[in-house]
Amino acid sequence: MSNDVVVALDVGGTGMKCALVGRGGEVVHAERHPTLAQRGPEAVTANILDIAAGLADRARADGLDPVAAGLVVPGVIDEGNGIAVWSSNVGFRDVPLRELTQKRLGLPTALGHDVRAGGLAEARLGAGRGQRHVLFIAIGTGIAAAHVVDGKALGGAHGAAGEVGHIVVRPGGPACKCGGHGCLESIASASAVGRRYVEISGEAGVTAYDVATRAAAGEELANQIWTETVEAFADGLLTAQALYDAGIIVLGGGLAEAGEALLAPLRLALAQRVTFHRLPSIVRAKLGDTAGCLGAALLALDHLEETR
Ligand SMILES: [Zn+2]
Incomplete structure (x- = not known):
């Protein structure tokens, strides 16, 4: 039994x-902290380094051996x-996070x-275990x-692959925060669904999840x-499938909480649209909101393997 652990954030x-x-x-151990993004990127970076160092210390105190981050x-x-080249919600602009973490922790990162x-x-x-071609979509x-092929997530030439949310599905449609119009995200993201219901009904505070629940209960506007x-x-998945030819599509994020209320009609609608495409299976994600943290751990372990 190995005492090795990785620090994952x-x-x-x-x-x-x-x-x-x-x-x-x-x-082995999990904790959650606020990001405090409103304090600015330098404070967030300092916060990240403190938490990562704290986790490594805790591991050692528990008799474990932190080997990477x-x-x-x-x-x-x-x-x-x-x-971290650019991030709108955390404010990062060209922050050399790997080097900073490596220095602070003294661990490969x-x-x-x-x-x-x-x-x-x-x-x-x-949910994609055992599959070679997995397309994971967070909504x-x-x-x-x-896009994960043989256990590796493909980032593209500029680290910007996988932006299926900006496939234009309704040309001239609603404005998207990317500057375009009619992007999938401007219509089918959880926030877009809730916002559209609120705009039409005038009822405040309705979420995408509420819309799904009300649609299932037969309410007309929600249904529409x-x-x-x-x-x-x-429509977006049809384009994605033409590009990626996934064996399985795993849906995660808030809207996937709707479960079969989303999956069942989506499978049907995709099946009606395909021509030459092979249909992927469409399933709900299994790891919930811990997927990103587990993924961070896998990246650390892969990095150790690669640099051995
Ligand atoms: Zn867009």
């Missing part, structure tokens, strides 16, 4: 999920050079992208994907919006 816009994870992917953050990440890390964990430890405030959501999603 998933840094989000509001909170950080942190853990000590063993070589088999087992979580994995850090995942949102935005555009230069994984090769370990730099990997830096990755939150959604790609989540997809990596789902592909290797969760929350935005929509982003991770949910149907539009599923159809936009199926």
Whole structure:
């Protein structure tokens, strides 16, 4: 039995999920902290380093041996050079997070992208286990994907792969925060679904999850919006499938909480659209909001393997 653990941090816009994870992917210890993004990127960076160092100290105090660290953050990440290039919700601009963490902890460190890390964990430890071609799609405030092939998440030439949320499914449609119009994300993200219902009904505080529940209960407006959501999603998935030819599509993030209320009509709508494409199976993610942190641990372990 090895005492080796890796320090894993998933840094989000509001909170950080942190853990000590063993070589088999087992979580030995977990903690959560606020990101405190409003204090600015330098404070966030200092906070990350303190928490990571604290976890390594805790591991040693518990008789464990911290051997590496994995850090995942949102935005555009230069994984090769370990730099958080750009992130709107945390405020990072070219922060050399890998080097800073490596120096502070004295441990080899990997830096990755939150959604790609989540997809990596789902592909290797969760709903995509045993599949070679996995497309993980996180549907929350935005929509982003991770294409995982043979247990590796592909980041693209510029660390910006997997932006399926910006596939244009309704040309000339609603404005998207990327500057475009009619992107999948502007129609089918959890925030877009809730916002559309609120705009039409005038009722405040309705979430995408509420819309799904009300649609299932037969409410007309909810039904109409949910149907539009599923159809936009199926259009986006058709393009994604043409590009990736996934064996399995794993849906995670807030909207996936709707479960079969989303999956069942989505499978049907995609099946109606395919021509030459082979249909992937479409399933719900298994690891919940710990996927990113587990993915950070996997990146750390992979990094150790590669540098051995
Ligand atoms: Zn967009």
